[in-house]
Amino acid sequence: MWGQSCHPFGHVVRACLLTSALCISGSLPIASASSTSLTVRVNGFRSQSGQLCLSLYSKAKDFPSSTSGAMQAQCLNAETPTITFQNLSSGSYAVAVFHDANGDGTLNRNPIGIPTEGFGFSRNPRILTGPPAFSDSAVFVAGPGQNIDIKLNYML
Template identity: 30%
Template structure:
């Protein structure tokens, strides 16, 4: 009886770990040691970068010139990341009159926007187990 129970527990454990993933994001080029880094995770191009459209949001208190976050609650799939350094802790990405962020920001694949915000297609990546990204903040 114990071997049957152990078998079913093993099968269930395999089912639950099949879709598990671990995304490590290393954030570099942090100039000021204050505030938080706010991270948005998107899984579609629909409303990419629109306020309130991220499927998950995370924040990291800035304590060093580089920070790391390990995300374990995303299922395998396609994603894009955006982030900004909320230096003044006002919970928004402050922008100038042209809409360009005044606070440091970054995107997955280290996309550097030229004349407009990047497209989801440029920032997307596949998470299919363990993945490590390095995102360099743009100042």
């Protein structure tokens, strides 16, 4: 579904440019006996075109640069900006999202690497010179379910 070029943080992190994004390599369900869930609502769209791609992470070492590190990942129509990640164990999770406005499966950037499409993270951390740390984006999920809002950032 996603090409090898879909790794939006790789060269940007190395170049220390102002950016944030994620890459989705497919949906990876997790197995758990828990009924905990995390519902994410994304707002701040410039348009409703394209798709919204979200990835859920449970480990700091994978967030958000590892394309294979997402526990669950999904893209949905941008007109439906809410998703629920089901069957989670209690614990800390971080969500990375991007608005793939043109539907090409990648976070598009300008020639110097700054994203031209919207992106965001759980807890809406301030974006300075690169993606936030897991600890700046992590939310603790416990009980029957939790709801969070993520506001998209547009750099250009």
